[in-house]
Amino acid sequence: MRTKELFRLLVNGELREVAAYPSRTLLEVLREDLGLPGTKHGCEVGECGTCTVLLDGQPALSCLLLPAELEGQHITTIEGMAQGPELDPLQAAFADLGAAQCGYCIPGILLVAKSLLAEHPHPSRAQIEEALGGNLCRCTGYLKIFEAIERAANEEPQHVR
Amino acid sequence: MSDEKLNVIGKPLRKVDAAAKVTGRTIFADDLVLPQMLYAKILRSTRPYARIVSINTTDAETMDGVKAILLGKELPITFGILPVSQDEHTLAIDTVRYVGEPVVAVAAVDEETAEDAVRRIHIEYEDLRPVMSITDGVHPTDIPIQGYAEQGNIHKTISFEFGDTRSALDDADLVLDDTFFYQGNTHLPMEQHAAVASYQPDGKLVLWSATQTPHYVHRALARVLEMDASRIQVIACPNGGGFGGKSDPFSHEIAVAKLSMKIGRPVKIALTREEVFYCHRGRHPVLMHSRLGLSKDGTIKGLHFNTILDGGAYGSYGVASTYYTGALQTTTYHIPAYKFEGARVFTNKPPCGPKRGHGTPQPRFGLEIQIDKAAELLDVDPADLRLKNLVQHDSLTANWLTIRTIGLRKCIEKVVEASGWKSKYRKLPYGRGIGLACGCYLTGAGLPIYWNNMPQSGVQIKLDRSGLVTIFCGSTDIGQGSDSILAYIVGEILGVDPLRIRVVTADTDLTPVDLGSYSSRVTLMTGNAAVQAAERAREYLTDAVAAELKIPKERIVAAGGRMFDSQDPGHAVDFAKAVQLAEAKFGTIGTVGSYKPPQSAAKYKGGGVGPSPTYSFSAAVIELEVDPDTGILRLEKVWIAHDIGRALNPMLVIGQVEGSVYMGLGEALMEEQEFRLGVHKTPSMLDYKSPTSMDMCPIETLLVEEPDPMGPFGAKEVGQGPLLPMPPAVCNAVYDAVGVRIDEIPVTPEKILRALKAKSQGKDGRYGPKSFPAIEYRDPVFILPPWEGGDGRASSQPEYTRKGL
Numbered sequence: 012m013r014t015k016e017l018f019r020l021l022v023n024g025e026l027r028e029v030a031a032y033p034s035r036t037l038l039e040v041l042r043e044d045l046g047l048p049g050t051k052h053g054c055e056v057g058e059c060g061t062c063t064v065l066l067d068g069q070p071a072l073s074c075l076l077l078p079a080e081l082e083g084q085h086i087t088t089i090e091g092m093a094q095g096p097e098l099d100p101l102q103a104a105f106a107d108l109g110a111a112q113c114g115y116c117i118p119g120i121l122l123v124a125k126s127l128l129a130e131h132p133h134p135s136r137a138q139i140e141e142a143l144g145g146n147l148c149r150c151t152g153y154l155k156i157f158e159a160i161e162r163a164a165n166e167e168p169q170h171v172r
Numbered sequence: 173m174s175d176e177k178l179n180v181i182g183k184p185l186r187k188v189d190a191a192a193k194v195t196g197r198t199i200f201a202d203d204l205v206l207p208q209m210l211y212a213k214i215l216r217s218t219r220p221y222a223r224i225v226s227i228n229t230t231d232a233e234t235m236d237g238v239k240a241i242l243l244g245k246e247l248p249i250t251f252g253i254l255p256v257s258q259d260e261h262t263l264a265i266d267t268v269r270y271v272g273e274p275v276v277a278v279a280a281v282d283e284e285t286a287e288d289a290v291r292r293i294h295i296e297y298e299d300l301r302p303v304m305s306i307t308d309g310v311h312p313t314d315i316p317i318q319g320y321a322e323q324g325n326i327h328k329t330i331s332f333e334f335g336d337t338r339s340a341l342d343d344a345d346l347v348l349d350d351t352f353f354y355q356g357n358t359h360l361p362m363e364q365h366a367a368v369a370s371y372q373p374d375g376k377l378v379l380w381s382a383t384q385t386p387h388y389v390h391r392a393l394a395r396v397l398e399m400d401a402s403r404i405q406v407i408a409c410p411n412g413g414g415f416g417g418k419s420d421p422f423s424h425e426i427a428v429a430k431l432s433m434k435i436g437r438p439v440k441i442a443l444t445r446e447e448v449f450y451c452h453r454g455r456h457p458v459l460m461h462s463r464l465g466l467s468k469d470g471t472i473k474g475l476h477f478n479t480i481l482d483g484g485a486y487g488s489y490g491v492a493s494t495y496y497t498g499a500l501q502t503t504t505y506h507i508p509a510y511k512f513e514g515a516r517v518f519t520n521k522p523p524c525g526p527k528r529g530h531g532t533p534q535p536r537f538g539l540e541i542q543i544d545k546a547a548e549l550l551d552v553d554p555a556d557l558r559l560k561n562l563v564q565h566d567s568l569t570a571n572w573l574t575i576r577t578i579g580l581r582k583c584i585e586k587v588v589e590a591s592g593w594k595s596k597y598r599k600l601p602y603g604r605g606i607g608l609a610c611g612c613y614l615t616g617a618g619l620p621i622y623w624n625n626m627p628q629s630g631v632q633i634k635l636d637r638s639g640l641v642t643i644f645c646g647s648t649d650i651g652q653g654s655d656s657i658l659a660y661i662v663g664e665i666l667g668v669d670p671l672r673i674r675v676v677t678a679d680t681d682l683t684p685v686d687l688g689s690y691s692s693r694v695t696l697m698t699g700n701a702a703v704q705a706a707e708r709a710r711e712y713l714t715d716a717v718a719a720e721l722k723i724p725k726e727r728i729v730a731a732g733g734r735m736f737d738s739q740d741p742g743h744a745v746d747f748a749k750a751v752q753l754a755e756a757k758f759g760t761i762g763t764v765g766s767y768k769p770p771q772s773a774a775k776y777k778g779g780g781v782g783p784s785p786t787y788s789f790s791a792a793v794i795e796l797e798v799d800p801d802t803g804i805l806r807l808e809k810v811w812i813a814h815d816i817g818r819a820l821n822p823m824l825v826i827g828q829v830e831g832s833v834y835m836g837l838g839e840a841l842m843e844e845q846e847f848r849l850g851v852h853k854t855p856s857m858l859d860y861k862s863p864t865s866m867d868m869c870p871i872e873t874l875l876v877e878e879p880d881p882m883g884p885f886g887a888k889e890v891g892q893g894p895l896l897p898m899p900p901a902v903c904n905a906v907y908d909a910v911g912v913r914i915d916e917i918p919v920t921p922e923k924i925l926r927a928l929k930a931k932s933q934g935k936d937g938r939y940g941p942k943s944f945p946a947i948e949y950r951d952p953v954f955i956l957p958p959w960e961g962g963d964g965r966a967s968s969q970p971e972y973t974r975k976g977l
Contacts, residue, residue: 013284032284048203049196051412053362054445058857061362089196098194106190109823112831113651114193115362115412121194143865147857149362149413150651152834153865155827 018078022047023091029078037081038062038073041088049089049118053147060146063119064088070123089118092125101125101163110159112150120146124160133164179731180664181885184823187656188675189410189649201382201409202366206438209368210239212428213286214441215276215293216450217268220302220520220850221317224266224275224295231292232278237285240434241293242277242427251392253385253420253525255622257487259318262396262426268297269317269485270520271851272450277427279439302520302850306459306482309517310945317485317518323948327483327516328491330498330778331952334570335509335960336972340474344465346549348542351461351941353916354534354899356482357843358454359527360862363412364445369428370438377433378405381425384414384650385688388621390680392421393429408678411689414650415835416526419690420453420488449855453525454845456493456516457482458534461944464542470550472561474509477501477535480947481516481524488525490516492781496531499782501539502569503612504580504789505561508957510570513949521847526690528835529892532613533899540609540900541915544907553597554608554904555588558791570957572774572964576786577888579815579876580610583791586813586874591793598908604797604808605909611790611896615817615882615889616693618769618783627766629697630684631705633662635713635761639733639748641666641673643705646686647698648678652891653824654694658702660820661884665706666713667730668747684764692889695820696785697767699884704765712761716753717745770882775964776955785882788889789815792833792897798909800928803921805841805906807869812897814873817880817888828890829873836898838863840917915940 015030022045029044038055041047041064053061055074062073065087092099098106101124111117120143127134127142134142139157148156192198229241244263252258264275276293280286303309303317309325321327341347367381377399383389386408394401411418424441432439443451461478479497483490498512529536547554559581567575587608588594596606620628632644643662649655655675663670676682686698710730717735718725721743729738736744745753754761772783795808810833819825842861846853854860879886899917907913912927915938923939931937954970956962 034284042203043205048199051196051200051363052202053364054857056445056856056858058445059362093195098191102194105194106186109184109187109190109827111187111190111193112653112827113361113363113411113413114189114198115200115651117193118196140865140868145864147360147362147862147864149360149415149835149862150831151827152830152871153868154830154871157865 019082020078020086021084022086023088031078033077033079035078036074037076037078040078041073047088047090051115051118053116061116061119063122063146065122065126068126068129070126087122089121092121100166101160104159104163108155108159108162110151110155116146116148120148120156128164178664180660180670181820183821185660185821186671187653187824188659188671189655198410200363200412201368201380202442204368204380204440206368206370209438209440210279210281210435211283211286212277212279212431212439212441213283213290214274214424214427215290216447217264217271217273217275219268219297219299220271221300222268222297223300224264224268225298226296227276228294229276232289235285235289235292237281238278238289239281240279240431242431244275247396247426247430249396249398251396251421252487253388253489253621254487254491256491259320259487260423262423262430270522272447272522274423274427277431279431279435304519304521304847304850306457306480306517307945309482309519310480310947317520321518325518327487327518328494329949330494330514331949332498332571332778333511333952333954335957337474337476337509337511339972340509341463341465341476344473345468346546347463347465348545349463350538350542350915351944352538352541353941354458354537355844355917356455356457356524357839357845358449358452358860359415359417360860361411361413361415361417364443364448365418365422365424365451366440366442367425367428368438368440369432371432371436376403376405377429378407379425379429380407380409382411382418383408384411384418384648384690386648386678386680387646387685387687389421389425393426396426397429405679405681408648411648411650414689415528416530416690417453419526419688422451445857446855449852450522452484452522453488455527456524456531458497459941459944460535460538462538462542464546466546466550470552470557470560472505472507475501475507476511478944479514479535480945482519483516484519484521484523486523488523490524493526493531495778495781497535499571500532500612501535502571503573503575503787504563504610505558506563507570508959515947515949520850528832529613529895530691533896536611536896537899537917540897541903544904555584555593558610559584568773568958571782572779572955572958573782574773576882577817577878577880578789579878580789580791582876583789583813583815584610586876587791587793587811590872590874591795591811593793596795600908603800603909605905605907606793606795607901607903607905607908608791608793609897609901609904611893612787613889613893613896614691614784615696615786615788616769616784617691618772618785619780620687627768629686629701629767631658631698631701631765632684633705633709633763635709635751637748637752637755639751641668642676643673643702644676644683645698646678646683647694648689650689652689652828654689654698657695657699657820661699661702662706665703665710667735668733692892695887695889696883699887700767701765703884705763708763708765709761712754712758713750716757717750720745720753773964776953776966778953786880786888788893790894790897792901794901794905796902796905796909798906798924800910803924805919805921805924807837809869810871812871812873812894813876814890814894815876815888816890817883818877818886819875820885820887822875825875825890826873829894830871832892832894833871833898834863834868836895840899840902840919842918844918912937913940
């Protein structure tokens with residue numbers, strides 16, 4: 012018989028207490044125990060990038076992380092990206108340029124882009140391609156995603172949070 | 173309607189769901205959580221072909237938290253997407269036919285418990301010899317994979333002859349005789365399939381699913397569960413990508429429905445990525461043999477085209493796929509005499525079905541390479557050879573398909589111009605090459621999957637006195653933007669902001685039937701239905717507003733959220749007021765529209781696959797580099813022109829073109845589904861290679877817009893067609909670069925190196941299949957082409973076929 016353990020996670024700036032099986036991944040805990048289904052899954056074994064969240068601002072695959080190792084770290088999910096009802100410039104650019112088709116890979120890609128722009132406010136196309144190298148998208152052929160990131164980079168300076 | 177008057181159509185607007193998609197708010201099937209919900213897991217076959225001797229569930233049954241176990245024998249009725257191949261059981265009963273086939277389903281309090289329970293179920297198998305290839309599949313067998321196959325493991329054969337193909341080839345100055353192989357590959361949508369079923373105390377069943385075809389799932393559930401369809405509600409959640417992979421009714425959907433009925437609580441299932449590979453229904457591997465005859469001046473005289481499809485273990489869409497490997501060979505270049513023979517074999521692999529382009533990228537691959545070879549032999553530019561043979565506007569093909577508008581000439585001219593083709597073809601330095609290919613695709617299959625005379629698409633519009641417009645339609649948004657297209661069209665006609673329209677789709681209780689998101693049918697069919705419903709609604713509004721403004725109806729214009737006098741735009745009411753006036757005058761305002769494709773000119777049996785209201789056309793040029801020492805290929809750029817009729821939203825159209833190009837390049841360069849000892853070699857996203865952001869090259873998209881009278885505002889399809897030129901264009905460019913022919917995909921460095929080595933040894937500089945198995949096709953059905961006095965029906969056996977028999 013498995014038993015649950017209590018974890019204290021800092022998610023999108025809120026301290027959340029959650030009881031979960033210690034074998035549950037951060038991905039499962041976010042989606043199923045914390046009511047944050049915006050983080051998606053495409054493989055659950057670290058191969059597709061869909062479940063990317065930010066850990067202290069750095070992209071990380073939530074399907075490979077266990078909550079036990081994350082206490083005290085800032086976890087950012089797609090739900091924490093917009094400033095209240097105001098879309099992040101990246102989100103607005105993705106919406107305006109049709110960079111989200113089915114949209115399933117987009118939360119992960121937006122967070123990678125957020126982290127990229129925090130580090131390189133005006134990335135080259137090659138830097139964007141490389142940053143997204145671990146995030147598969149099957150709809151767009153990536154080009155509109157590249158363009159949306161470039162537009163966001165040109166429109167608004169990115170603030171490190 | 174002239175362009176100047178359009179306020180919404182043709183504008184690069186956001187999609188209606190864009191904000192939800194970029195904020196993670198879109199609710200996909202696996203995001204649903206219902207009170208008391210249980211979780212299901214499926215135990216799948218570990219054997220490619222075996223009889224089930226026994227299934228022992230004792231250990232699992234006694235586990236805490238296990239609520240129900242479902243066995244195949246509880247659901248003895250078979251299902252399948254096509255009426256002719258109702259060959260699937262929800263769970264295998266006595267035989268398993270591929271590794272990954274569902275055998276037992278378990279529902280438990282959580283996913284972990286369901287997983288544990290599945291591990292404690294023991295199945296004893298008696299192995300049978302699996303059939304894993306086309307060459308094996310065409311051999312006679314004592315234990316056919318499916319008992320209903322035509323002969324042995326040959327599921328189905330097709331043979332058509334449109335005109336005297338033998339004489340055409342005999343009389344041709346040049347006959348090319350080639351074999352090609354197009355490897356199988358899979359859709360790999362980012363979203364894994366998921367479904368939630370809720371059987372309710374009043375005896376009603378609700379299923380939410382990641383499906384492209386809720387209507388067909390609805391029908392399959394009613395059939396297998398033996399329930400009145402009116403007691404079943406199927407809701408398709410927005411799909412996280414489909415590409416054809418979510419177009420069949422699936423075992424897991426029926427299993428959770430049955431489990432929910434057994435337990436009386438909601439049950440969810442979310443497949444793992446490995447399971448998605450086993451659901452498959454992807455691109456059929458196809459072996460092809462093509463004989464193309466031309467005269468010295470480059471005029472095509474005849475084509476004899478043979479295909480054998482590796483179907484996997486079940487029918488799925490396979491019969492239609494087989495027809496499609498012959499149906500659209502005639503739609504780009506005029507082929508005066510055409511013979512097509514196709515066959516599909518059953519093998520012990522996950523079933524193949526429809527993937528983007530459904531059955532047409534494979535034969536297009538062969539044809540476009542063969543045209544390139546012909547141009548070389550005739551010493552003409554392959555672009556000119558294509559232009560010389562183009563099918564004409566408003567014409568019939570040899571197999572009686574009606575071509576209405578065809579913008580292929582412009583497409584070819586545009587990519588030739590943009591790519592600098594004339595200065596590059598056969599002129600680039602060794603190692604660098606350029607290749608051209610074209611394609612054509614349906615804008616919606618002409619016939620529904622099951623025979624009926626009803627509309628294929630329906631739309632209802634409800635106008636609220638607040639000014640809110642709500643559109644109801646059975647169509648399913650799989651990321652292509654079908655919800656948005658409805659809003660754009662209705663917004664244009666009613667003069668309201670499309671992003672303020674409420675769109676309710678893909679719910680069999682609430683929305684009129686649309687057959688589903690397949691065959692590139694949605695924009696044309698739902699669009700035409702939406703035009704009809706919106707024009708009817710505008711009629712009510714115009715009538716009431718004209719009375720209010722005391723002007724003739726003809727002067728009323730609907731635009732910008734107002735209805736006004738065209739001669740005095742200030743004389744107006746806002747849209748909400750217009751609805752109120754209409755409601756006061758006519759009562760509650762709701763309208764409907766529906767669409768059914770026109771009757772096809774093809775009246776022969778089997779002529780139901782291929783007809784479409786209209787066809788899209790594409791031409792592409794690819795420039796690339798091949799390192800002759802390593803065989804490694806690097807894409808430089810893709811230029812693609814697409815005949816869209818009219819772009820309802822050019823931004824979304826270009827997105828579809830880019831996505832199709834990407835997927836076609838993946839198939840051309842790396843994606844392949846291979847098996848070893850009956851087992852899928854790469855059932856994971858790491859091992860199944862698909863292009864990443866690092867693999868893409870620039871794509872220049874050029875749209876050709878000549879509004880087609882069949883499409884809403886003139887629109888044709890774009891979701892599938894632009895994929896087709898990619899694989900042959902890559903192969904043609906490789907030949908231009910290093911002088912070797914790769915007659916199969918994917919084009920890997922190994923294949924290029926082998927061909928280069930063969931060439932350096934003075935052998936044929938080619939990599940590809942060397943032979944085509946002898947196969948007994950059925951006796952041909954003879955249909956005279958339109959130019960030989962045919963009427964679209966099968967004829968008696970013509971005299972010429974008796975020669976030498």
